[in-house]
Amino acid sequence: MQFLNPTKGTLTLDDVVADICEFVGTGPDDAYKVIIGSDSQNRYDRGITMFVTAIIVHRVGKGARYYIHRRPSREIRSLKQRMFTETSYSLLLCQELSKKIPQICGDHLEIHIDIGEKGATKSLIKEIVGWVTASGYTAKVKPNAFGASKVADRYTRSFG
Secondary structure (H helix, E strand, O other): OEEEEOOOEEEEHHHHHHHHHHHHHOOOOOOEEEEEEEEEEEEOOOOEEEEEEEEEEEEOOOOEEEEEEEEEEEOOOOHHHHHHHHHHHHHHHHHHHHHHOHHHHHHHEEEEEEEEOOOOOHHHHHHHHHHHHHOOOEEEEEOOOHHHHHHHHHHHOOOO
16 A cells, blocks of 8 residues: 655555654654545546545644545445445554554544535435444544545545
8 A cells, every 4th residue: 555745755554654653753742633534536537436545643733744545446426435435445544553553543533524514415424424433433524524625635636
């Protein structure tokens, strides 16, 4: 699994974990949040859906680092299926990070879901948020889901 960091370039998941540990190590008394968010974009001309999952490590009040992973898939036209697929990718990555760096993730892990009270996804909120919280994570939806709606979204729109 490859990730992109705008400063460090292409990284493996183990490289990302090491970078997160280094970042947290430079401010061990600071408050942190680890945020995972996914977004997707259909490319009808290519018959694919591009999924992007972002890891954001936020040093509260003092900046952040982020890493993105792109994953092309066959085209998924169903909005409900795309939202569930996005969330499943975020949950899988949360589980991996929780195993690798439990001392950092712990209670600080949030999943940002690209759904909200406005628009076509409002009917999915209860079901998807329930799934995330039942999995043991904090769920955030729009407008508080910047990990999905801003960071990951930026990279779904910029693939060639």
